[in-house]
Amino acid sequence: MTKIGIVGGTGYTGVELLRLLVGHPHVQLHAVTSRAEAGTRIADLYPNLRGHLDLSFTEPNLEQLSACDLVFFATPNGTAMQLTPDLLAAGVRVIDLAADFRLQDPHSWQKWYEIPHTCPELLSEAVYGLPEWHREAIAQARVVANPGCYPTAVQLGLLPLLSAGLVDTDSLIADAKSGVSGAGRKASVGMLMGEVGESFKAYNVHGHRHLPEICQELNRVVDRPVHLTFVPHLLPMIRGIHATLYATLVKEVSNEELQEVFTQRYADEAFIDVLPFAGHPETRSVRGTNRCQLAVHRPQQGKQLVILSVIDNLVKGAAGQAIQNMNIMLGFPEKSGLNHVGLLP
Amino acid sequence: MTKIGIVGGTGYTGVELLRLLVGHPHVQLHAVTSRAEAGTRIADLYPNLRGHLDLSFTEPNLEQLSACDLVFFATPNGTAMQLTPDLLAAGVRVIDLAADFRLQDPHSWQKWYEIPHTCPELLSEAVYGLPEWHREAIAQARVVANPGCYPTAVQLGLLPLLSAGLVDTDSLIADAKSGVSGAGRKASVGMLMGEVGESFKAYNVHGHRHLPEICQELNRVVDRPVHLTFVPHLLPMIRGIHATLYATLVKEVSNEELQEVFTQRYADEAFIDVLPFAGHPETRSVRGTNRCQLAVHRPQQGKQLVILSVIDNLVKGAAGQAIQNMNIMLGFPEKSGLNHVGLLP
Amino acid sequence: MTKIGIVGGTGYTGVELLRLLVGHPHVQLHAVTSRAEAGTRIADLYPNLRGHLDLSFTEPNLEQLSACDLVFFATPNGTAMQLTPDLLAAGVRVIDLAADFRLQDPHSWQKWYEIPHTCPELLSEAVYGLPEWHREAIAQARVVANPGCYPTAVQLGLLPLLSAGLVDTDSLIADAKSGVSGAGRKASVGMLMGEVGESFKAYNVHGHRHLPEICQELNRVVDRPVHLTFVPHLLPMIRGIHATLYATLVKEVSNEELQEVFTQRYADEAFIDVLPFAGHPETRSVRGTNRCQLAVHRPQQGKQLVILSVIDNLVKGAAGQAIQNMNIMLGFPEKSGLNHVGLLP
Amino acid sequence: MTKIGIVGGTGYTGVELLRLLVGHPHVQLHAVTSRAEAGTRIADLYPNLRGHLDLSFTEPNLEQLSACDLVFFATPNGTAMQLTPDLLAAGVRVIDLAADFRLQDPHSWQKWYEIPHTCPELLSEAVYGLPEWHREAIAQARVVANPGCYPTAVQLGLLPLLSAGLVDTDSLIADAKSGVSGAGRKASVGMLMGEVGESFKAYNVHGHRHLPEICQELNRVVDRPVHLTFVPHLLPMIRGIHATLYATLVKEVSNEELQEVFTQRYADEAFIDVLPFAGHPETRSVRGTNRCQLAVHRPQQGKQLVILSVIDNLVKGAAGQAIQNMNIMLGFPEKSGLNHVGLLP
Known part of the structure; x- marks a missing residue:
């Protein structure tokens, strides 16, 4: 062993x-x-x-x-x-x-x-350990930097659009919401249930540590630096991230083509599940699993796209993705130890 | 009486x-x-x-x-x-x-x-009952249309910017999150605690009934129709709306001037509380009250503004605002019966 | 298959x-x-x-x-x-x-x-499907009645004491608390998150359908009918039952002997986990699993015992126990398909 | 002033x-x-x-x-x-x-x-500041000891029965459940939302600091020391205590007489609300208020009584009761500043 x-x-x-x-x-x-x-x-x-x-x-x-x-x-x-x-x-x-x-x-x-x-x-x-985008390098890596939880949810939703050159790189928005387990298990007043239960707020809107990480990675697939507005929020629940991503179309494209950008890119990915066009993923559907569920929206058929991306911050956003990376590095089947069904309800 | x-x-x-x-x-x-x-x-x-x-x-x-x-x-x-x-x-x-x-x-x-x-x-x-913007007409009205909960939170945050002509009217985004009481008290599977507790999702991204209401009202203060992307989400808690509003600056303006757009517009408003620049309002701070708390952000000093707006959906978003309208219509002091302190924690 | x-x-x-x-x-x-x-x-x-x-x-x-x-x-x-x-x-x-x-x-x-x-x-x-007490009959059964969720938690905690003849059968109390998923997934006002979130209450104190089931089963191991007061409560969470069980000692016995009543009875049981004496099981430790965790207390070294028993109401209290029964009936290893680790946090 | x-x-x-x-x-x-x-x-x-x-x-x-x-x-x-x-x-x-x-x-x-x-x-x-039982002494007191939250809920439910001599003093049980705000606002791992959200447990079953306080006060109305088993639990919510109290009848008494023990004792009490016999109080009904709601049950018409008692731990269990004491000490109307309606939902 x-x-x-x-x-x-x-x-x-x-x-x-x-x-x-x-x-x-x-x-x-x-x-x-x-x-x-x-x-x-x-x-x-x-x-x-x-x-x-x-x-x-x-x-x-x-x-x-x-x-x-x-x-x-x-x-x-x-x-x-x-x-x-x-x-x-x-x-x-x-x-x-x-x-x-x-x-x-x-x-x-x-x-x-x-x-x-x-x-x-x-x-x-060091190799950035987002397997769906860096699998080969991960396989060879001595050191893997496992992505942050927000960056995982945001990148999986935006990278297909950016690499397809479909959206404006200058007006990206990631409105992200995380359960409290993302803050870790350390004594603090701010994460007491009395402080964060039954309430909701944004935090670090002026600048969150995951912003440079996301921008660095998005920049790999585009020819000029992206500008991303990243607003994290704290949800009164334990597990789950929901990223609501906004990007502006710069090309004419049908809804079917849009959907295919995602379904084709992730066709062979065991842990990325693209919902039918205009679906509404829920964090509970991926609770306890290494899965990301994504859905593409185009409200009022305009040029503003909305991508919804959900993960369990402790699994695909942390420990699960780490094990996925380990499986790749050590030559195990990528799903080894990661074939859980979401705990719903 | x-x-x-x-x-x-x-x-x-x-x-x-x-x-x-x-x-x-x-x-x-x-x-x-x-x-x-x-x-x-x-x-x-x-x-x-x-x-x-x-x-x-x-x-x-x-x-x-x-x-x-x-x-x-x-x-x-x-x-x-x-x-x-x-x-x-x-x-x-x-x-x-x-x-x-x-x-x-x-x-x-x-x-x-x-x-x-x-x-x-x-x-x-019928007069649209958002007192901070239509007080005089409300005073004379026979019929007042009390605003929706999302529209209240969104308008209070966007109208000052739009009426000041500071932001692009074509790329407005309202990423809004509501507690479950907004869905009312009627038997349904979808709002069971087993369905919506400890989870988070967007819904009606393709089109929510509050969209035309918001657009109608925003259009009153601008010279050409706004385009708004409105994405509602459901929070695993009972009371509170948090609207995260995105608008793109079209003029050079300092942070101080931005902040003053809000503080001056709402200086005489008993129920609008503009936090210091770059504050993070929490829904719990207004729980049980008729108050809206607002904060203005400008991440990385760019042209993308972020306005945070919180209300209690059942008070300023419904019953409290209705009583505020009643007070205006009947000539009572506007704060009569509405001087609660937020129930925190 | x-x-x-x-x-x-x-x-x-x-x-x-x-x-x-x-x-x-x-x-x-x-x-x-x-x-x-x-x-x-x-x-x-x-x-x-x-x-x-x-x-x-x-x-x-x-x-x-x-x-x-x-x-x-x-x-x-x-x-x-x-x-x-x-x-x-x-x-x-x-x-x-x-x-x-x-x-x-x-x-x-x-x-x-x-x-x-x-x-x-x-x-x-029909055989009552509590495997830890009726395994052999289950193996032969054509029809198995899978126990109720409350009865599972209560019986697993009380049966060892009753079958050992250690406690008064006339003053048993089961103060039980359940997550909302126990009420099922059907449209109702009473189980809306707006009704049951962030609140707590007892219900059906005058008589709950699980009372006759529990009494019937407890009566199998004693020589005269038990009297049980059963008070169910509704927890503002989704999964989990915590039964706090009160029984009065009728014999002199040391804490070690008490603890052994449980550890010996359940020594070979894969799904019963007896914590060290005076432990405090949490429902989250068994979330998503077929496990019951139990702890024995004797406050102030008196004659009033307190047994704490937690299960996931949907697993050991329903579907998991049903599969455990199936495994027994069909001759599969009893843990087949049931070897989950509790989803904590 | x-x-x-x-x-x-x-x-x-x-x-x-x-x-x-x-x-x-x-x-x-x-x-x-x-x-x-x-x-x-x-x-x-x-x-x-x-x-x-x-x-x-x-x-x-x-x-x-x-x-x-x-x-x-x-x-x-x-x-x-x-x-x-x-x-x-x-x-x-x-x-x-x-x-x-x-x-x-x-x-x-x-x-x-x-x-x-x-x-x-x-x-x-020092005078023990439970106004419903010590109002006159409080009025004269220089120092008032404001009761603990659990002791308030437990005493208000048990004292009428004990002072009426109706129940056995040797087998009292208080199975009490509290929201997390009872633990105060200090940095700790144990009260993080990630630790106590969406879960339930008993704690300090071997002995909680509120036990001697409750016993001391119950002993005032009986002629020999009571024996109370007190089991506190932690609820995954912020405000509210629900005490489920068990006492054994030692006299023949009708349900109507039982109910009257409570309604008569508390007839003139502004903050004690006795529900109809066999009611089920909810903590949310008293959220944010100084009120205690009580209900009396007698399951299966036996000799085991069940009293349900709910308060908001921060109001009647702490700050509200303190202000009630202040009102009495300073000669203000007892309800001054305390006439809130429970925040429901």
Whole structure:
């Protein structure tokens, strides 16, 4: 069995990796580290894992991690870049679920994440782990930067239009809404249920860290820099992202052709499900799954397109996509361990 | 005391009218009608009213309603237009919380509401009851069309920009999110908590009945028809609308000037609260109140503006605004009965 | 492959059966019937099943159902008893997820369900499908009455104490709380999110249909009729039952002995997870799984015991337990298709 | 105007005091203190108060507080006891919303709250502020211990039965469920929406700090110590407590007599609303109000009574009851500032 390590297993992406990996047919958990919980049985912290996993958290330890074939980082931003060079040197492949390797430009990284990057030389080598757009590079990668949750939902919806040259690159809008688990599992007043339950708000409208990541990736498929307005909102629910994407047509095109842009691009993708034209995807339909559901709208037959894109932020937006990347890197069938049906209702 | 009637008191706008009117210093409830619940004590259906209201629902009855000074219709679309001509003939003033008098054009009404209008001659007389923009006409009106919930949130955010001629009228976007109480209190599968709890979706993206209403009203302040893309979404919570509004600047203007467009326009408005520039209003801050909170954003200092507008859909979006209209029509202080503090948390 | 039919596949227990059965290694869905939705693709009604299931709903048809090895009824009460005799005659085995075969006494059935039973002769043959207590009879059964959701949570918590003779049978209390999916997926005002969201209440305190079922089953292990006070409540969430069970000790016993009553009784049970003494199970830990988590408390070391029992009402409380019964009846490994990890958070 | 101070105005009980006091006709806020937020405008922290309150938080300062007629402590346990002796010496009356003066026995206080009491000499003087049972003493009190939220709901339901001598004092059970705002507004992992949303659990079954408080108060009306099993649970919603109370009849009594025990005891109480026999109160009916709704049940006409008691934990369970106490202490009409209608839906 292939040996897997997880650094930082106590957060929501950590427990979600565990939920998915205990059912994976081809890998074995070798180490799950946590400084704060070292010694604690994992199933004591996460009782949903009782009977599925008989491991305890350990102190992060390079020797133990070096015995792994692949290590996931489910840590706060800035941690993976500390350990990754040594792991690579030991021949271990790395998937970082945080942001350390997402931005190619270390100055942009420092601007948005407010600490200097400690291994900028790895940024150009790291592969952006959106499999539907970078599968071949991922297969060869030593370091994969697992995309952010918002960026996943936004890119999957906009990239087909941009790569087909159908829409104006200067007036893109992503009005995105996320469940609260996207904020992670750390003590804070702002994410108390008393603060965010039964209410709704936008946040970071002036600038969210996922903006440069999205723009960097959209720019790969167009010939001049896109301008994107990205407005994140917080939903009073736990899992799910719904991105409502606005783009202006610059070419004459029928609804059928529009729909085909998506259905053809994603025809062979196991985790992208394009609904019939003008459908209304719901976050619950993909809850617990690695799937993105998309629908294309053209209200009043005008030139303003509306693309609806839903994912589970903890799965396709984090742990599931990470495992999809792992499957590609290690040569497993891409759906291994990821064939869940959405938990509806 | 002024005598008030409510036709259709069993829905959410009905019970909200009752919640607000039992605390109103200048009016007295004379009749609250319901065909289905005639004879039932109101406080038996709505136990929050126990001790505050000692009336029973009655069959709708023209004679009883004609004894009122003013009648609210909190009925499904198509009911108010049946009774309004007779009430006006009897000298009773009418505020319709449904859509019967919102559209000036009966053909548009028939197209969107799918039944012919039975008193199209009243459409031009009816006044659109958005007090901040039509206060004087409301004061004189015999029939007031109380605005829809989405249209209230959207107009309050866009009208200052449009009337100032600052933004492109051809690329307006309203990405709006509503709590489930906006769908009313009628048996349906689609609004079961099992269907809409812990999930999020857009709906009616191809065309929602509030679209023609919003466009009609925005068109009043501009010289050529606006084009608006309106995308409603359903939030897994009960009360609150959050409209995220996108408009493209067509003039050079500083952030301070932008902010002043709003603060000056609404300086004397008791129910419009403009937050500091780049604020993030939350629906909970206006829960249970007749207030709209607004904030202006200009991400990355570009030409794309983002206006955030929140209301309680049952208060400023329905019953509260109706009472505000009543206060204006009957010469009461505009805040009478409406001075609540938002229920936070 | 074994052929399976589902009668009434459009409700929450129906879609949950489908979610679980599409991943089952040993069975094949042969027919899923619905009068109301005949002809509709199942995945159009339940988009979580897109890509997992390529069937349409059909009219219920005895011939088609007779070709099945086993048929699940996920219908309203009173339907299964109409079709079951013919299916049995055709050699088809039946699992009813409704209440038709749960009560042995047809008079009690008529009293609580308000219609006469149409095949009372089958009541004594039908086996009550709580596998942890009736596994051998289930294996042989032609008709299995799948237990109610509340009865499952309550019995699994109380039966070990009663069968050990440790508690007073005359003062049992089950204070039970259920998510809204327990009420099913049918149009109603009472289960609108506007009615049941962000609120909590007890209901049917004077008498709930699950009371006679629970008492009937508890009575099997004691020598005189139990007296149980059963108070159901409605939680503002979708999935999960938490039963808080009160029983008075009648023997001297240590905490360790108490704990062992549970751990020994359930030592070989794959789906019963006894937490350490004085633990606090959460419904989310079993969300989406067929597991019951239990914990034993003895506050202030008194004689009043408190047993906490949580299940997912749609899985161990309905569809999952039905599949567990099917596995037993058809000789499959009992965990086939049921090895999910709780969706936490 | 009477001058009021609030020490610790940033928590949920603090903001709720502010919501209620800004609408109170007879008092004026003189000082609202917070060490952490000194200098911050209150309405910046709580935007629901914008336009209603033009004060900033100040450092707690004995001189400023001594100028008040009455000071509320909305602080963590252990703070009020530090400042109260000095305030009393300055002639200021005190209402503590925390637990500092609730327990008469300083050893019990130290046992449950884990710090020594610093002014045990005041414990016997302090009056327990449950107005329906101690109104006269409250009127004269210098120090009022505002009851806990659970104790309020439980006592209001059990005291009539106990004082009438109708039920066994040895087998009382309070199965209580609270919204998350009861845990206050402080950074913690355990109260994140990701942890407590869409789930349900019991907590502190082995012993909750409200247990000794409830027992102390119940013991006042009976001749031998009660034995109460108290099991608190956490509801996935923000406001509301529902106590389901179990008591065993020891006398023959009709349902009508039982109902009268409650209706007569509370006939003159503005904030206690006894529903018709066998009613089902909902927490939403009292949301935002100082009301307790109660209902009496006797399932299957047995000797086990079930009393249902609902309050808003932040109002009748905290800030509203504190203001009710203030009204009594200062000679205002008891309903001053407290005449809200429940926010339903």
